[in-house]
Every structure is written in structure tokens, then in C-alpha cells.
Amino acid sequence: MSHQHVHTLINPQNGNLAFKLLSFENNSHFDHLQRNNYFSLIWVTKGRGKVKADFAEHHFEENSLLAFSPYQPFMLCVSEPIEGIAIQFHPDFYCIHMHQKEVACNGVLFNNIYQPPFTAITEEASVVFKMVLDQMKTEIQNAELAQYELLISYLKIFLITASRLKNQQLEEMKSIPNSKEPFILQNLKDAIEMNFKTKHSAGNYAELLNISAKALAKLSKHYFNKTLTDLISERIIIEAKRELYMTNKTVKEIAYELGYDDEHYFSRFFKTNADVSPQIYRETVGFGKMEA
Structure with missing residues (x-):
């Protein structure tokens, strides 16, 4: 990945961040407490460490997708240097509550108070993510007609892929002996x-x-x-x-x-x-x- 790339769309009506794509090659963006008024999806492709979110700390490994809601406090403490890509979007740009039926990620990826705030990314999901992120990158640089609509479509694919994966992992955990919660x-x-x-x-x-x-x-x-x-x-x-x-x-x-x-x-x-x-x-x- 080339050096720290940021692509940002701003909502012209209120100056809020609407949508942002960020490639990172170190932890400088996330090494201090974040409380953002937008959603964050952080795909750590290299490295590992600890995520502090809300009231808890969890260890994450390479190829984890971290997901945070607006104003959810979080920070990353790394034990091995991290690299990856983050998608950040404001609810004005895409509201997961209003589109719950379409993407079903609320309570799975976001706002799941009983699970760590990340998903392990498989080889298959990784292929989909890379493809979608490339499309997003291209689209965000072309201010063409219906740019927002197309970006939202890519975002939906990303969210649905991640939610399915998380659900699958939760199901698998249930079937492992001894891991069942009482x-x-x-x-x-x-x-x-x-x-x-x-x-x-x-x-x-x-x-x-x-x-x-x-x-x-x-x-x-x-x-x-x-x-x-x-x-x-x-x-x-x-x-x-x-x-x-x-x-x-x-x-x-x-x-x-x-x-x-x-x-x-x-x-x-x-x-x-x-x-x-x-x-x-x-x-x-x-x-x-x-x-x-």
C-alpha cells in the first residue's frame, strides 16, 4: 500500500464528514482515544494488538475488521506494527438503523454489547473487500453523477459481507465444546x-x-x-x-x-x-x- 492515502467526501450542507477512505501504515490515527460522530470500519491487514472499546479490552490479530458506532470510545494499542484501511461514514451518508432490513449489521457488527468489536476476515471475504475498496477508491475520485449512490452500494456489499461472516463465526463458536456460555x-x-x-x-x-x-x-x-x-x-x-x-x-x-x-x-x-x-x-x- 502506498503511503498514507486519504480520500474524503464532505457533506456540503453541514460540513460534516460524509465518507472517508483511509489507508494507514502505522497506528498514529488510532493510538489515542477516538470518539467520532461517524461509523468506523478498520480493517487491520497486518499487525496485532489490543483494542480498548467502551468498558473492555480485547486482543485482535492480523486480518481483523474492527467496527465502531458514532461516539463509541475506542483506541488501539499495538504489539506489532499495523497496516490496513479504514472506511468511515456519517449516518447522514448511510444510516444503518434505517436500512437494518437491507444490511442487518446493527447488533452484529455494530452495537453488539456481548461480543468483541471485531470480526476475523477470511480469504474469501478478503477478496471481496479488496475488490469493493478498489471500486470505492476509483469512485471517490470521480465526482460523477450519482457518486453517493454508487458508494453506498459498495458500502452495503462491504457491510453485508462482514455481517454474514460475523454471524457465521458466532454460530461456529456456539458449536465448539466448552466455549458455550452458561x-x-x-x-x-x-x-x-x-x-x-x-x-x-x-x-x-x-x-x-x-x-x-x-x-x-x-x-x-x-x-x-x-x-x-x-x-x-x-x-x-x-x-x-x-x-x-x-x-x-x-x-x-x-x-x-x-x-x-x-x-x-x-x-x-x-x-x-x-x-x-x-x-x-x-x-x-x-x-x-x-x-x-
């Missing part, structure tokens, strides 16, 4: 999905699952590399972001739907976890400015 953790995931709008404390879930809070905390830390409180908080924040992103509901309404009577308390909770206020999140990322 049954109680599947129940925990289901319990969080069903109750996160009304039950916000770790103790609530221990009670629901009829297990001691200490034992549940230990299991959560061991299998998800996160505390139970972190898991619950992340799930609430993902939902809050989705609502800020997709609807015109007021912060107060969203807070209330998520089980918070005090809008200010909720805003502080959001800011602690997302590093920006709900209002700023909506202004820089959300579709709240559009008609719902």
Missing part, C-alpha cells in the same frame, strides 16, 4: 433485552434470574469482559441513541420511555456514557433534524 448468560441477555427500560440495576437482574448478585457479576466479567452494570448502561445508551437518531421525540420523552422520570438525571447518565449530551448527539449524528 445457560444463565443467555437468560441474562434475554432479561436485559426485555427489561432494560424498567430495570436499571445489577441487583434487579440477579433477582430475576434467581442467582446471587456476586455470582452473576463474576460470570458477566468472565464471559463478556464487562461488569453487569456496564452491560445494562450500554444497552440503555444504544436505545437512547437510536431514538435520538431516528425520531423527533424530546429528550424528556426518550428519558421517560427508558424509565427515567428525571430528564436531567438521564442527560447526565447519557453524557457520562456517550461523552456528549443527548442534544449534541442529535445535532451531530441524529436524524432528529429531519421529519420523522
Whole structure:
């Protein structure tokens, strides 16, 4: 790969980054905490290291695809020099929430609170990725008619290929003996999905699952590399972001739907976890400015 190449499209209406393709030959872009108002897909083709994301740390190997949502904090600490290519895109350019049926990557590649934020890239996927990235590179340099539409089509191919691969890997993991999470953790995931709008404390879930809070905390830390409180908080924040992103509901309404009577308390909770206020999140990322 030739020396650090960057191709960027800017949204002319608001000056936000719309779409960016970045070839990197070292870790200088990612060696400090990132909190971007756009999605990032980072394909590490060489090297290895640790990724710190949200509340957890994970090791990644060569040929990993890392995926991060807007304002998700992350940084890479390398143990072997990395090279690769990154795709970054703003939700205004392509909103994965609105196109969930088409690409089904939300909860798989992005916003999957129970899995490390990366996918191991196979030989086959690698061929598809290279082809798509070459097409993107060519297209981004030609400001021709329907340039955005074509780039979005390539982005979809990339996202679908990656999501299928991640799903496949999750299925394979389930079939390996000893790697199965204890049954109680599947129940925990289901319990969080069903109750996160009304039950916000770790103790609530221990009670629901009829297990001691200490034992549940230990299991959560061991299998998800996160505390139970972190898991619950992340799930609430993902939902809050989705609502800020997709609807015109007021912060107060969203807070209330998520089980918070005090809008200010909720805003502080959001800011602690997302590093920006709900209002700023909506202004820089959300579709709240559009008609719902």
C-alpha cells in the first residue's frame, strides 16, 4: 500500500464528514482515544494488538475488521506494527438503523454489547473487500453523477459481507465444546433485552434470574469482559441513541420511555456514557433534524 492515502467526501450542507477512505501504515490515527460522530470500519491487514472499546479490552490479530458506532470510545494499542484501511461514514451518508432490513449489521457488527468489536476476515471475504475498496477508491475520485449512490452500494456489499461472516463465526463458536456460555448468560441477555427500560440495576437482574448478585457479576466479567452494570448502561445508551437518531421525540420523552422520570438525571447518565449530551448527539449524528 502506498503511503498514507486519504480520500474524503464532505457533506456540503453541514460540513460534516460524509465518507472517508483511509489507508494507514502505522497506528498514529488510532493510538489515542477516538470518539467520532461517524461509523468506523478498520480493517487491520497486518499487525496485532489490543483494542480498548467502551468498558473492555480485547486482543485482535492480523486480518481483523474492527467496527465502531458514532461516539463509541475506542483506541488501539499495538504489539506489532499495523497496516490496513479504514472506511468511515456519517449516518447522514448511510444510516444503518434505517436500512437494518437491507444490511442487518446493527447488533452484529455494530452495537453488539456481548461480543468483541471485531470480526476475523477470511480469504474469501478478503477478496471481496479488496475488490469493493478498489471500486470505492476509483469512485471517490470521480465526482460523477450519482457518486453517493454508487458508494453506498459498495458500502452495503462491504457491510453485508462482514455481517454474514460475523454471524457465521458466532454460530461456529456456539458449536465448539466448552466455549458455550452458561445457560444463565443467555437468560441474562434475554432479561436485559426485555427489561432494560424498567430495570436499571445489577441487583434487579440477579433477582430475576434467581442467582446471587456476586455470582452473576463474576460470570458477566468472565464471559463478556464487562461488569453487569456496564452491560445494562450500554444497552440503555444504544436505545437512547437510536431514538435520538431516528425520531423527533424530546429528550424528556426518550428519558421517560427508558424509565427515567428525571430528564436531567438521564442527560447526565447519557453524557457520562456517550461523552456528549443527548442534544449534541442529535445535532451531530441524529436524524432528529429531519421529519420523522
